Amino acid sequence: MGLKVAVVGATGAVGTEMLRILESRAFPLDELIPLASSRSAGRTISFQDRDVAVQELSLDVLRGVDLSLSAAGASVARGFVREAAAAGTVCIDKSSAFRMEPDVPLVIPEVNPEALGASPRIVAVPNCTTIVAMMALAPLHRAARLRSLVLSSYQAVSGAGRDGTRELAEQIEKLHDQVEELGHPDLDALPSGDVFGKTMAFNVLPKVDAFAADGSTGEEVKTVQESRKILGIDDLDVAATCVRVPVPVGHSVSLLARFTRAITPDEARELLVDAPGIEVRDDPVEGVYPSPLEAAGRDEVHVGRIRQAPGHDDSLLLFACGDNLRKGAALNGIQIAERLFSTVG
Amino acid sequence: MGLKVAVVGATGAVGTEMLRILESRAFPLDELIPLASSRSAGRTISFQDRDVAVQELSLDVLRGVDLSLSAAGASVARGFVREAAAAGTVCIDKSSAFRMEPDVPLVIPEVNPEALGASPRIVAVPNCTTIVAMMALAPLHRAARLRSLVLSSYQAVSGAGRDGTRELAEQIEKLHDQVEELGHPDLDALPSGDVFGKTMAFNVLPKVDAFAADGSTGEEVKTVQESRKILGIDDLDVAATCVRVPVPVGHSVSLLARFTRAITPDEARELLVDAPGIEVRDDPVEGVYPSPLEAAGRDEVHVGRIRQAPGHDDSLLLFACGDNLRKGAALNGIQIAERLFSTVG
Numbered sequence: 001m002g003l004k005v006a007v008v009g010a011t012g013a014v015g016t017e018m019l020r021i022l023e024s025r026a027f028p029l030d031e032l033i034p035l036a037s038s039r040s041a042g043r044t045i046s047f048q049d050r051d052v053a054v055q056e057l058s059l060d061v062l063r064g065v066d067l068s069l070s071a072a073g074a075s076v077a078r079g080f081v082r083e084a085a086a087a088g089t090v091c092i093d094k095s096s097a098f099r100m101e102p103d104v105p106l107v108i109p110e111v112n113p114e115a116l117g118a119s120p121r122i123v124a125v126p127n128c129t130t131i132v133a134m135m136a137l138a139p140l141h142r143a144a145r146l147r148s149l150v151l152s153s154y155q156a157v158s159g160a161g162r163d164g165t166r167e168l169a170e171q172i173e174k175l176h177d178q179v180e181e182l183g184h185p186d187l188d189a190l191p192s193g194d195v196f197g198k199t200m201a202f203n204v205l206p207k208v209d210a211f212a213a214d215g216s217t218g219e220e221v222k223t224v225q226e227s228r229k230i231l232g233i234d235d236l237d238v239a240a241t242c243v244r245v246p247v248p249v250g251h252s253v254s255l256l257a258r259f260t261r262a263i264t265p266d267e268a269r270e271l272l273v274d275a276p277g278i279e280v281r282d283d284p285v286e287g288v289y290p291s292p293l294e295a296a297g298r299d300e301v302h303v304g305r306i307r308q309a310p311g312h313d314d315s316l317l318l319f320a321c322g323d324n325l326r327k328g329a330a331l332n333g334i335q336i337a338e339r340l341f342s343t344v345g
Numbered sequence: 346m347g348l349k350v351a352v353v354g355a356t357g358a359v360g361t362e363m364l365r366i367l368e369s370r371a372f373p374l375d376e377l378i379p380l381a382s383s384r385s386a387g388r389t390i391s392f393q394d395r396d397v398a399v400q401e402l403s404l405d406v407l408r409g410v411d412l413s414l415s416a417a418g419a420s421v422a423r424g425f426v427r428e429a430a431a432a433g434t435v436c437i438d439k440s441s442a443f444r445m446e447p448d449v450p451l452v453i454p455e456v457n458p459e460a461l462g463a464s465p466r467i468v469a470v471p472n473c474t475t476i477v478a479m480m481a482l483a484p485l486h487r488a489a490r491l492r493s494l495v496l497s498s499y500q501a502v503s504g505a506g507r508d509g510t511r512e513l514a515e516q517i518e519k520l521h522d523q524v525e526e527l528g529h530p531d532l533d534a535l536p537s538g539d540v541f542g543k544t545m546a547f548n549v550l551p552k553v554d555a556f557a558a559d560g561s562t563g564e565e566v567k568t569v570q571e572s573r574k575i576l577g578i579d580d581l582d583v584a585a586t587c588v589r590v591p592v593p594v595g596h597s598v599s600l601l602a603r604f605t606r607a608i609t610p611d612e613a614r615e616l617l618v619d620a621p622g623i624e625v626r627d628d629p630v631e632g633v634y635p636s637p638l639e640a641a642g643r644d645e646v647h648v649g650r651i652r653q654a655p656g657h658d659d660s661l662l663l664f665a666c667g668d669n670l671r672k673g674a675a676l677n678g679i680q681i682a683e684r685l686f687s688t689v690g
Contacts, residue, residue, distance in 0.1 A: 152497035152599035154549045154588065158528065169524035176521040179514035183503065183594035183670065184642035202592055203638040204499045206599070206650050206664040211629040215610065215652045224655060239654045241599040241662055243499065245590055247547050249528035254497035254551070254586040254599075265560065284556040293548040297529035305551050307560045309584045310569060317586055319551040325528065 002030030003066040003341060006089075008057055008080075010034030010045055013162045014071035014094060017330035019047055027334065028341065033065060037076075065089045067341070069333050085121035090340060092333045094125040096218075099226060106229050109335040110277045111138040115230075116339055123336050128328030129153050129208075129219065129242060130226040133253045135301040135327065136320035139275035140268055141231060144259035147314075148237035151223060154245045154252035155208055156292060159324050160195050165248055167193040171201035172246075201246055208242040217242055250292025251324040255317065262313040265306045272303055277327065282306050295321035299331055347375030348686060349409060351434075353402055353425075354416035355379030355390055358507045359439060362675035363414055364392055372679065373686060378410060382421070410434045412686070414678050430466035435685060437678045439470040441563075444571060451574050454680040455622045456483040461684055468681050473673030474498050474553075474564065474587060475571040478598045480646040480672065481665035484620040485613055486576060489604035492659075493582035496568060499590045499597035500553055501637060504669050505540050510593055512538040516546035517591075546591050553587040562587055595637025596669040600662065607658040610651045617648055622672065627651050640666035644676055 005022070009015040011034075022029060034045050034054045041056035055061050057076070062068060062084045070077055074097040081091045081098065098104040105115035106124045111134050116123065126134070133151055140146070157164040171191045175182070182202050190199040198205055209218030219242040228236045245252075272280045281290045282304035290302035301322035309315035322328055350367070354360040356379075367374060379390050379399045386401035400406050402421070407413060407429045415422055419442040426436045426443065443449040450460035451469045456479050461468065471479070478496055485491070502509040516536045520527070527547050535544040543550055554563030564587040573581045590597075617625045626635045627649035635647035646667035654660035667673055 150495045150601050152586075154499070154590070165525055165528075172517065172521050172524055176517050179517055179593055180510055182638065182641060183510075183668075185638055187639060190638070197632055198636055199638055203595075203636050204590055204592060204597055205636055206597070206634055207629070215627075215629055215650065217629075235656075237656060239601050239657075239660075239662055241497075241601075241650065241664060243597075243599065243664075245499070245549055247549060247591075248524055250548075252549055252551070252588075254588065256495050256584050256586075282560075284552070284560055284562075287542055289551055291543055291548050291550050293527065293530055293535070293544055294532060296527065305560065305586065311580075311582055312584075315584075317584055319586060319588075323528075 002028040004031045004033065004064060005029050006033040006035050006062060006065045006068045007071065008035045008068055009071035010054055011036045011040040011043060012071055013158050013165065014325050014329040017325045018069055018071055018334065019045060021326065021331055021334050023048055025334065027338065033061065035061065059083050062089050063087060067337055068092065069337065070094060071330065081122060091122045092125065092336050093122065094329045094333055096127065096222060098122055099124040099126065100229065106226060107336050108134055108230060108332060109339055110135060110275065112230050113339060125329060125333045125336065126226045126230060127219070127222045128159055128251055128324040129155060129253060130223050131328050131332055132251050132301055132320050132322035133255060134227060134230050135277055135322065136255065136303045136318055137257055139271045139278070140257065140259065140263065143271055144261050144263045146231065146236065146257055147260050148258040149227065150256040151238065151240045152254045153242045155242060156247040156249050156251055156324050157200060157244065158249045159208065159251065163195050167195045168200050168246055168248065171199060175201050196244065200244065203246065205244045206241065208244050247292050249296040249323055249325060250321055251328055252292050252319065252321045254319055256309055256315060257318065258312065258315040263316060265308055265316065268306050268316055277301060278303055280304065290319055290321040292321045296323050298323055299327060301327055347373040348411040349376045349378065350374050351378040351380050351407060351410045351413045352416065353380045353413055355399055356381050356385040356388060357416055358503050358510065359416035359670050359674040362670045363416055363679065364390060366671065366676055366679050368393055370679065372683065378406065380406065404428050407434050408432060412682055413437065414682065415439060416675065426467060436467045437470065437681050438467065439674045439678055441472065441567060443467055444469040444471065445574065451571060452681050453479055453575060453677060454684055455480060455620065457575050458684060470674060470678045470681065471571045471575060472564070472567045473504055473596050473669040474500060474598060475568050476673050476677055477596050477646055477665050477667035478600060479572060479575050480622055480667065481600065481648045481663055482602055484616045485602065485604065485608065488616055489606050489608045491576065491581065491602055492605050493603045494572065495601040496583065496585045497599045498587045500587060501592045501594050501596055501669050502545060502589065503594045504553065504596065508540050512540045513545050513591055513593065516544060520546050541589065545589065548591065550589045551586065553589050592637050594641040594668055594670060595666055596673055597637050597664065597666045599664055601654060601660060602663065603657065603660040608661060610653055610661065613651050613661055622646060623648055625649065635664055635666040637666045641668050643668055644671060646672055
């Protein structure tokens with residue numbers, strides 16, 4: 001018999017991807033319960049060619065649910081996950097609420113499946129940028145042990161949810177016929193959005209999430225802390241700069257990774273070609289290198305531009321792109337569920 | 346008496362900025378001679394409220410010209426610069442043709458004006474990405490000597506000239522009402538351009554310039570080599586990844602700089618506030634941080650997001666944005682001319 005599965009945040013950007021992925025995989029689902037805030041409750045979503053009513057999230061409605069796949073934000077997650085888990089629902093949560101809790105495994109199935117060992121009731125899905133970076137680095141880390149990491153990101157607007165995509169779309173609509181004039185912009189006339197704070201169209205913003213006291217953003221702190229937890233290296237040396245770019249879907253990372261032994265680009269390519277969930281796109285002279293638009297809608301993380309860092313035989317430069325809504329969130333959560341409910345080896 | 350000044354490539358993206366900048370500054374110009382390829386010769390450009398005919402570039406037309414400001418590419422530059430210089434014209438060249446020649450100074454006036462010492466006949470303007478990075482780093486290097494640099498760039502399409510901007514504009518026009526559908530793109534239906542090779546709109550491309558045998562791009566090689574020459578550190582440890590983003594004007598760089606002594610973000614801010622050509626934009630909680638759209642059309646390089654690299658008191662993270670057509674090319678060239686012809690101290 002199949003599972004009773006709730007998708008929390010079913011009408012959002014990640015929730016929608018969860019529904020599509022559940023439809024396309026042989027997941028042992030018996031009943032789907034789409035949940036959302038009161039604002040979206042009452043709407044219907046389409047699932048396996050049927051219309052299903054969206055219900056308002058509550059602990060009551062989660063009673064008897066085997067699995068909660070949550071695409072909601074941290075404050076919503078804090079309001080129900082611990083209680084639902086205590087009542088017997090396995091909660092896979094993509095928010096940042098529980099990622100750093102010592103009793104909650106933070107899991108990318110291809111990277112650290114061993115963290116799922118003790119049949120946990122709550123499992124956290126890492127941050128989307130961290131997932132893309134760790135997918136590219138873990139196969140190399142296993143072979144040559146990662147010593148330090150410098151990361152600069154190029155993050156899609158859908159990382160800020162449907163509102164992020166909508167804000168970019170509105171600004172593009174307003175500015176699409178002014179591209180050639182934006183070299184001397186009238187800043188006062190440019191749209192400044194509620195989601196991104198400054199004009200996102202035709203711009204890049206070195207700000208993802210809120211600023212902390214030390215000048216880092218929440219996203220940068222997450223990337224550092226989560227990388228350490230996932231790889232199990234408490235003192236991993238990580239420097240991260242997280243930047244939003246006017247791309248709808250697909251996060252990219254520029255990586256400089258230093259290992260504890262020499263490693264060549266050829267060895268790295270061999271390791272990555274054999275790694276699950278990775279597609280090596282690294283034949284630059286033939287135009288084969290990763291870009292986020294090519295990674296959007298795909299399950300694999302694309303890795304390319306693999307080079308020796310000049311003068312350092314223990315260091316590699318890489319560029320990786322992954323669908324932030326899929327492998328960066330929805331797919332990763334469903335892969336965790338597949339492991340927990342033993343539909344994969 | 347003023348100077349007879351040729352602007353080579355006067356109808357291009359950088360050439361147009363040169364004309365605007367010459368108009369707006371008290372440059373001792375007596376006669377302007379706009380030059381271009383045979384394709385553009387015969388057109389007129391507007392300069393100081395007069396129409397001036399564009400002539401075809403030739404050594405003949407450069408005879409008697411005091412100063413050539415060249416915005417043309419490397420192959421055009423190779424065809425005339427040495428000869429024109431031998432005939433007495435001071436040639437300031439923004440192409441990559443002569444930058445690494447031992448007898449040609451490679452100059453950012455705020456960074457290494459001493460390289461102009463011997464009244465050179467040819468001076469090269471560095472690559473636009475290198476200029477933005479060096480402007481941000483040189484004041485810190487002077488105080489704490491730079492030891493290594495990791496750079497990831499976010500480069501505007503106008504770095505590929507007018508054709509680059511046009512290609513982005515055309516693709517935006519084609520896709521502007523499909524932003525919300527690009528999460529599952531039909532790659533075969535997307536425009537792939539002549540200039541960028543892949544779809545540039547709503548995408549980022551980790552390819553600027555052509556690929557070399559070792560997998561680096563020309564832009565990455567330039568950034569490494571030119572940084573070393575400008576700072577006079579032959580073995581400076583530099584790792585660069587250069588990425589094109591769908592921004593019309595304004596190059597950004599994410600930097601991790603390691604110095605030979607401890608340096609704090611506060612000290613760095615003080616050094617940068619006092620540095621000419623720099624605007625410190627670093628009050629993130631108040632929404633003050635750099636973005637390329639805000640730097641477009643401006644002379645200053647904007648620097649912000651200044652942070653200590655976690656765990657390294659000798660290392661800083663910074664984010665800098667500059668107008669690639671102005672400080673990254675046209676303005677820097679004219680500032681060199683102002684120094685050579687003594688209109689600035």
